[in-house]
Amino acid sequence: MSDSVVSTTAGQVRGSAENGLLVFRSVPYAASPAGDRRLRPPQPVPAWDGVRDATVTGHVAPQPVMPTQLLPGEQFEQGEDCLALNVWTPGADGAGRPVLVWIHGGAFVTGSGSGAFYDGASLARRGDVVVVTINYRLGVLGFLAHPDLRDPQTGAAGNWGLLDQIASLRWVQDNIADFGGDPGKVTIFGESAGSMSVSTLLGSPPAAGLFRGAIAESGGAAGVPMDVAKETAEAVAAALGLGADEVSKLRDAPVDKILEAQTKVTLDRRGTGGPLPFAPVVDGAVLTEHAQQAVAGGSAAGVSLLIGSNLDEWKLFALMDPSSADVDDAGLRKRIRATVGERAEELVDGYTKAREARGASVEATELLNAIESDHMFRIPGMQLAEAQSVHQPRTFAYLFTYATPAMGGKLGSCHALEIPFVFGTHTKPGVSRFAGDGPEVAALSERMQEAWLAFARTGDPSTSALGEWPRYEPGRRATMILGPECRVEDAPLEDERRLWD
Numbered sequence: 001m002s003d004s005v006v007s008t009t010a011g012q013v014r015g016s017a018e019n020g021l022l023v024f025r026s027v028p029y030a031a032s033p034a035g036d037r038r039l040r041p042p043q044p045v046p047a048w049d050g051v052r053d054a055t056v057t058g059h060v061a062p063q064p065v066m067p068t069q070l071l072p073g074e075q076f077e078q079g080e081d082c083l084a085l086n087v088w089t090p091g092a093d094g095a096g097r098p099v100l101v102w103i104h105g106g107a108f109v110t111g112s113g114s115g116a117f118y119d120g121a122s123l124a125r126r127g128d129v130v131v132v133t134i135n136y137r138l139g140v141l142g143f144l145a146h147p148d149l150r151d152p153q154t155g156a157a158g159n160w161g162l163l164d165q166i167a168s169l170r171w172v173q174d175n176i177a178d179f180g181g182d183p184g185k186v187t188i189f190g191e192s193a194g195s196m197s198v199s200t201l202l203g204s205p206p207a208a209g210l211f212r213g214a215i216a217e218s219g220g221a222a223g224v225p226m227d228v229a230k231e232t233a234e235a236v237a238a239a240l241g242l243g244a245d246e247v248s249k250l251r252d253a254p255v256d257k258i259l260e261a262q263t264k265v266t267l268d269r270r271g272t273g274g275p276l277p278f279a280p281v282v283d284g285a286v287l288t289e290h291a292q293q294a295v296a297g298g299s300a301a302g303v304s305l306l307i308g309s310n311l312d313e314w315k316l317f318a319l320m321d322p323s324s325a326d327v328d329d330a331g332l333r334k335r336i337r338a339t340v341g342e343r344a345e346e347l348v349d350g351y352t353k354a355r356e357a358r359g360a361s362v363e364a365t366e367l368l369n370a371i372e373s374d375h376m377f378r379i380p381g382m383q384l385a386e387a388q389s390v391h392q393p394r395t396f397a398y399l400f401t402y403a404t405p406a407m408g409g410k411l412g413s414c415h416a417l418e419i420p421f422v423f424g425t426h427t428k429p430g431v432s433r434f435a436g437d438g439p440e441v442a443a444l445s446e447r448m449q450e451a452w453l454a455f456a457r458t459g460d461p462s463t464s465a466l467g468e469w470p471r472y473e474p475g476r477r478a479t480m481i482l483g484p485e486c487r488v489e490d491a492p493l494e495d496e497r498r499l500w501d
Contacts, residue, residue: 026058060112105192122424127453130181155285187213195219203291220380223290304459308398312412401483
């Protein structure tokens with residue numbers, strides 16, 4: 001095993017040797033964004049003398065504790081000094097391995113790169129690749145946007161968390177060769193808000209050239225208009241007793257008070273059908289237009305794309321909303337109307353007809369799941385695939401259909417379920433209760449890991465186990481079904497997809 005001390009542009013770090021890998025935890029890629037650096041672009045990390053310990057997990061971004069964080073190993077100390085990343089490598093030996101950089105999800109308000117789901121050891125070992133997982137600023141501290149916050153040097157007026165992600169990718173370009181990786185073979189991947197981040201980075205000018213591949217799991221491109229973000233920022237200020245012209249004073253507010261205001265604004269807007277209150281914004285600098293439009297214009301023409309979603313995404317969110325369990329037809333139409341407006345009747349009737357035709361359940365709860373799963377995740381992903389495929393032939397799509405046995409199967413193939421299959425963390429304590437166990441789970445995880453690794457190596461997820469994975473084209477819409485039986489299906493759920501055109 002190579003020596004565990006590696007030099008970075010800021011100083012040396014010491015990792016630990018773990019089962020044939022070198023692991024480096026909480027390596028800083030930017031300066032602490034606290035104090036005067038709050039709500040501003042990330043700054044270079046100050047150099048240090050000596051060898052920095054990188055064997056323990058440091059701070060994660062300040063955030064409210066969420067039910068989905070309660071897996072073993074996910075309770076870390078919070079702090080604004082959180083801009084760090086973790087590295088798993090087979091060797092700090094100059095081997096020039098492909099690099100996979102993971103951007104975690106959590107609705108842009110929760111999560112970290114150190115969660116139990118995201119242990120990079122299995123991927124790094126199986127594929128002889130370098131795996132990096134990152135933290136970035138969240139919630140108000142990461143995504144509050146307002147014209148009064150505009151940075152005179154960069155022009156950014158929000159997107160602080162997105163700029164953190166870009167800073168981490170620049171760190172990878174500058175340092176990953178010393179960790180055994182090749183900066184010219186970087187693939188970014190993420191899930192949920194992480195997938196939205198991946199998709200959005202495809203349309204961000206400052207991110208151009210920092211990666212050659214992108215894997216988006218359950219989330220399309222983002223870009224909230226500045227006037228919407230401005231209203232949110234002023235609502236947060238009001239919750240702290242500040243005026244609409246005092247948003248910049250949030251730089252001086254205590255973190256716990258900011259989180260309280262963030263929670264209040266989030267709860268006030270729940271059920272309105274609007275965008276996430278804290279998310280990437282079209283600020284004219286980090287995003288000059290909605291990322292979907294940028295991709296359609298060819299902003300990521302040189303980037304290979306693998307994108308998809310899970311069949312029953314919404315069932316995880318329904319679990320947190322007990323009232324959705326007994327929704328009737330009238331309640332269904334009311335909920336969909338709050339989400340999509342006047343097209344609700346057309347969608348409900350169209351989904352009912354399509355599902356009846358193939359013998360699927362048309363109970364109101366199942367229709368709610370299908371419509372919301374498509375609205376939030378599958379359709380934005382397919383729209384991005386279609387836009388990218390015009391410029392980049394190496395565009396591929398998947399649909400994950402394996403159903404978790406948890407809760408008697410009520411969750412189906414829900415949101416986030418594919419993550420432990422991708423990382424090979426399905427055997428970890430706590431995770432196995434969600435992912436299931438046994439030969440079927442192990443086999444599917446192996447197939448998915450090999451496909452993700454093949455994509456990182458070549459830009460094509462085809463493998464000997466899955467066979468040829470056809471490229472996504474608007475005419476055919478070839479999609480790899482990833483479930484108990486993996487197969488290629490042309491235009492799955494097409495009748496429903498057409499309803500969103």
